[in-house]
Amino acid sequence: MDFAAFFANYGLILVLGALLIFMFWSSRRRMQKQKTEQEAKARQTVPGAEVLLQGGLYGTIVSYDPDNLDQPAIVELAPGVEIKVHSQAILRVVTPTETVADDEPIEHEAIEAEPLTDASEPVVEPETDNGTDKPKA
Secondary structure, three states: OOHHHHHHHHHHHHHHHHHHHHHHHHHHHHHHHHHHHHHHHHHHOOOOOEEEEOOOOEEEEEEOOOOOOOOOEEEEEEOOEEEEEOHHHEEEEOOHHHOOOOOOOOOOOOOOOOOOOOOOOOOOOOOEOOOOOOEOO
């Protein structure tokens, strides 16, 4: 049998088999990577660690059970303000380089506001009737 005839008869099956093997291999690799990332996150999520929640709130972990993810985590948002969140609502553990220290001033650029009215036009106030806030008709 000739190579071209063999490939013409069985080539599509071989290509589909190779694609199927590649899909299984890449899926397994991705799952292993996700599991490694989840384990690293669970090791970092300890009481006292600063975290970012899914809603964009920053807080400090008070209690968290990495073995039972159905049990809510307690996060302190401000001194004395603690909330219960689902353990999967913790997006990531924040490293100290990601946050701005409280003692560092945040500099903002000054934005000059443009006047709302043209200086050549006089500003007309609505007339009120005997001290009421309703304009005259």
